[in-house]
Amino acid sequence: MSVPAIAVRGASRVYASADRAPVEALGAVDLTVDRGRFVSVIGPSGCGKSTLLRLVAGLESPDTGSIEVGGEPPERAAAAKRLGLVPQRPALLPWLSVLKNVTLPARMNRRADRGRTLPDAAELLRKAGLGEAMHVLPGELSGGMQQRAAIVRAFGLHPDVLLMDEPFSALDEFTREALQEQLLDLWEELRATVLFVTHSISEAIRLSDQVVVMAARPGRILEVVDIDLPRPRTQDLVLSPDFHDYEVVVRQYLRDAFDHEHQLPRRRDGGDPR
Amino acid sequence: MSEVRRGVRLLHPRYWAPAVVMLLVLLALWTVGAERLPYLLPPLSDLWDTLAGDPAYFLRHAGVTLGEALGGLAIGFVAAFVLAVLVSESVLARRAIMPVAVVLNVTPLVAIAPALVVAFGFGPAPKLIVTALICFFPILINTAAGLRSVSREVLQVFRTVHASRWELLRHLRIPTALPFVFAALKIVFPLSIVGAVVAEMSAAGSDDGLGTVILVASSMNRLAVVWAAIVVLAVMGSLLLLIVTVAERRVLHWHESTARPSR
Ligand SMILES: Nc1ncnc2c1ncn2[C@@H]1O[C@H](COP(=O)(O)OP(=O)(O)OP(=O)(O)O)[C@@H](O)[C@H]1O
Ligand SMILES: [Mg+2]
Numbered sequence: 001m002s003v004p005a006i007a008v009r010g011a012s013r014v015y016a017s018a019d020r021a022p023v024e025a026l027g028a029v030d031l032t033v034d035r036g037r038f039v040s041v042i043g044p045s046g047c048g049k050s051t052l053l054r055l056v057a058g059l060e061s062p063d064t065g066s067i068e069v070g071g072e073p074p075e076r077a078a079a080a081k082r083l084g085l086v087p088q089r090p091a092l093l094p095w096l097s098v099l100k101n102v103t104l105p106a107r108m109n110r111r112a113d114r115g116r117t118l119p120d121a122a123e124l125l126r127k128a129g130l131g132e133a134m135h136v137l138p139g140e141l142s143g144g145m146q147q148r149a150a151i152v153r154a155f156g157l158h159p160d161v162l163l164m165d166e167p168f169s170a171l172d173e174f175t176r177e178a179l180q181e182q183l184l185d186l187w188e189e190l191r192a193t194v195l196f197v198t199h200s201i202s203e204a205i206r207l208s209d210q211v212v213v214m215a216a217r218p219g220r221i222l223e224v225v226d227i228d229l230p231r232p233r234t235q236d237l238v239l240s241p242d243f244h245d246y247e248v249v250v251r252q253y254l255r256d257a258f259d260h261e262h263q264l265p266r267r268r269d270g271g272d273p274r
Numbered sequence: 275m276s277e278v279r280r281g282v283r284l285l286h287p288r289y290w291a292p293a294v295v296m297l298l299v300l301l302a303l304w305t306v307g308a309e310r311l312p313y314l315l316p317p318l319s320d321l322w323d324t325l326a327g328d329p330a331y332f333l334r335h336a337g338v339t340l341g342e343a344l345g346g347l348a349i350g351f352v353a354a355f356v357l358a359v360l361v362s363e364s365v366l367a368r369r370a371i372m373p374v375a376v377v378l379n380v381t382p383l384v385a386i387a388p389a390l391v392v393a394f395g396f397g398p399a400p401k402l403i404v405t406a407l408i409c410f411f412p413i414l415i416n417t418a419a420g421l422r423s424v425s426r427e428v429l430q431v432f433r434t435v436h437a438s439r440w441e442l443l444r445h446l447r448i449p450t451a452l453p454f455v456f457a458a459l460k461i462v463f464p465l466s467i468v469g470a471v472v473a474e475m476s477a478a479g480s481d482d483g484l485g486t487v488i489l490v491a492s493s494m495n496r497l498a499v500v501w502a503a504i505v506v507l508a509v510m511g512s513l514l515l516l517i518v519t520v521a522e523r524r525v526l527h528w529h530e531s532t533a534r535p536s537r
Contacts, residue, residue: 057434078436085434091427095449095528104445108437137528157435 003071005161005193006033006056010065012218013051025051027218028065033210035160038187038194040204041212042250044258048219049197053163056195057085069161077161081105081112084154084192086164090146092138092153099125099134102153116158119190124152127189128182144175148182155186162192169199177235180206184233201254205246206233213250215257222260223253316498321505324498332506338483339474340510342398343466346405350462354410355455358417362447363439379411383469387476396480405469409462416458420451453529456522463514467507 008031016022026048033039041049054060055067058074069077077083092101102121106113125134128148138146147167154162168176180203187194198204204211205227213223227246229237237243283289301318308315316324325332357375360367383404390400424446432442474485484503491499 054430057430059430059433078434081435083434085431087427087430089425089427091425091431093428093446093449095452105432105435105437108432108441108445109435112436139528139530153431163434 002035004032004068005035005037005070006031006195007068007071008032008052008056008065009067011052011055011062011067012064013048013055013060014063024218026055026062027220029219029221031212031221031224033193033195035193036191037209038196038207039210039212040196040198040208041214042198042201042204042254043214043219043222044216044254045199046219047214047216047257049214050165051219052214053085053165053195053197056161057083057163079109079112081109081157082160084157084159084162086147086150086154086162086167088166088169090138090143090150092146092149094137094139097135097137098130098141098149101138101149102156105153105157119156119158121152121156124155124186125149128152128186142175144171144179147171148179151179151183151186155190155192158190159192162187162194164194164196166197166199168203176200176203183207184231188232201247201250202238202243205229205243205250206238211250213253213257215260222257225250225253313497316501320498321501324502325505332484332487332502335482335484335487335503336506336510339467339470339485339507342401342470342473342483343405345398346402346469347409347462347466349402350406350409350466351413353406354413355417358414358421358451359443361414361418362421363443375411375414378407383407384472384476387473390473391477396477400477401470401473401483404473405466408465408469412461412465413455413458416454417451420454421447423454424450453526456518456526459518460515460522463518464511467511467514471507 008029010028010030011026012024012028013026014022014024029048029052031052041052043049051060055062056069056074058067058069058078067074070082074083092098093104096104099121102125106118106121122131122134125131128151130145130148130152133141133145133149138149141149147170151164151167154164168179171179184207194207196204196207198207208227211225211227212221213225214220215222225246229242229246304315305318308317357367357371361371362368386407387400387404390403394400394403421443424442428446429442432446437445470483471485471488474480474483475489477486480486484507487503488500491497491503
């Protein structure tokens with residue numbers, strides 16, 4: 001068997017702070033993602049989805065356990081520029097044109113680019129429907145277009161692993177669906193392994209080969225649901241009975257995740273401190 | 275909006291009329307004041323005759339003061355910018371530098387001007403030092419805050435491609451800090467003139483600069499000369515501020531602080 005794209009083994013992460021009890025954001029999580037797969041992570045707020053993503057991105061290290069990306073530590077994968085990140089907000093630089101924003105990662109850490117051919121950024125932008133907007137500043141674009149540019153920026157390095165943290169959560173329903181479609185198009189073409197955090201059940205099912213359902217306190221994986229639906233995932237498919245069945249299944253697991261949480265003593269604080 | 279249309283709009287009386295009316299009112303008040311309080315205000319005609327009578331004299335002294343102000347500002351800017359980078363990159367540097375900077379800021383710097391004159395004499399050195407010190411703190415604080423204001427998401431995106439510290443500084447932190455730097459410059463350009471003038475006044479033996487002109491003229495009761503020098507200083511300060519503002523518009527055209535309101 002080939003090396004998995006992402007291998008999380010018994011990884012835990014505890015956040016200690018001076019004035020509160022330590023938070024077990026992740027408690028010994030195991031997850032294996034095969035190469036080229038699209039995997040969504042869904043779960044109640046605070047169950048450690050973003051923490052998992054940060055660990056895989058090498059932005060933080062687990063307290064116990066290990067993480068490997070393509071068989072090596074995430075830091076090494078990052079140093080070789082084999083990781084891409086799309087955060088919740090587009091995080092574009094307002095003083096650079098869309099095209100310059102998209103090509104900026106290529107201008108950093110250049111040593112890692114030796115011997116690689118990168119996709120043509122202008123071509124990718126055109127495919128994402130941003131051909132007209134290429135030389136415009138991000139501030140002049142709609143939220144959906146900005147998020148598209150952020151996705152193209154992440155694909156622009158042709159990463160092996162793409163990590164996306166609720167990239168569409170700030171968008172309206174229609175924009176969201178259009179972007180899902182474009183994301184799948186880009187993914188079909190460039191074939192990265194994707195780990196995609198979302199709060200939307202239908203979004204998770206539509207995009208993914210697998211849906212990972214997590215629960216909180218401590219953050220853990222409750223269930224992994226394989227989505228055996230044909231691709232391309234068209235609008236018709238979304239309305240099909242099969243799709244609906246998956247929604248029912250995932251919703252039930254998600255409800256379990258919430259119930260788990262409420263059996264535990266109530267939190268002292270109201271919300272997520274971040 | 276295009277530069278040209280903006281320019282045309284500013285020509286409309288709606289934009290300049292209020293300021294002009296205000297100026298006329300002030301000039302009228304001055305005229306009345308000068309009649310009532312001849313020891314405080316010279317008649318406007320005297321002021322005008324003084325300025326128009328020997329413009330070269332005022333220009334020469336203005337040039338000296340401007341040179342000291344800009345020279346001191348440049349020194350203060352470079353020092354503050356370099357330290358701001360250090361402070362934002364290293365916790366150790368922050369802990370070492372910031373307390374000293376804060377103490378420096380609460381020290382009345384104009385009070386050290388006489389001491390500097392004793393140490394460095396009547397040459398340009400004490401003037402440059404006072405001006406640099408006065409300009410230093412606002413630039414340090416603003417720039418350091420700006421360098422640290424890069425959003426967490428942006429940093430995460432570029433850390434996952436392993437951008438170096440230098441690359442983060444050059445491509446993310448410094449451009450993000452620019453609006454803060456310009457805010458500091460708008461404070462510091464007028465301050466630099468204050469610094470230069472105060473230093474000139476403390477060096478009672480120096481013989482040029484508008485501060486010296488004011489000091490000498492007031493000791494001889496030549497009110498018109500005193501006020502002429504003050505007017506020249508005010509015009510100089512306004513021009514500097516105008517230059518910074520125009521530069522800011524050009525450099526930060528992408529930033530919301532330079533976006534024009536829709537009316
Ligand atoms: N830097 C941090 N310091 C302290 N606590 C943290 C930190 N980051 C996360 N946490 C805590 O860890 C837990 C998991 O956080 P995380 O952001 O991973 O959740 P999430 O599943 O992404 O939630 P959401 O759906 O709201 O984004 C939360 O309880 C959060 O308060
Ligand atoms: Mg999150």
